[in-house]
Amino acid sequence: MEKIYHIYAKDKCLYHSLKKEEFEKIWDTLNNMVGLMKTEYSAEDLTYEELSLNKKVVLDSSHWF
Numbered sequence: 840m841e842k843i844y845h846i847y848a849k850d851k852c853l854y855h856s857l858k859k860e861e862f863e864k865i866w867d868t869l870n871n872m873v874g875l876m877k878t879e880y881s882a883e884d885l886t887y888e889e890l891s892l893n894k895k896v897v898l899d900s901s902h903w904f
Contacts, residue, residue, distance in 0.1 A: 845888045848880045862887070 844862035846854040846869065854865055866887060873880050 841892050841894055843890050843892060845890070847886045847888070849884045 842859060844854075844857045844859070844866075845852055846857070846862070846865060848869075853869070854862075857865065866885075869885055870882055872878070873882050873885065
């Protein structure tokens with residue numbers, strides 16, 4: 840099993856299919872940025888989704904053909 844992450848601001852996907860290391864860096868950066876900079880987003884607008892993928896199932900899927 841492999842975990843991937845998607846990061847959202849409100850209803851907009853900012854980053855998708857991030858590996859854990861990438862996710863952690865970007866998540867921290869985004870949370871710090873919305874606190875420091877004047878943007879239309881607040882920390883409450885940031886969310887993420889964690890997905891577990893079975894690589895074998897994905898590779899054997901008909902979606903790849």
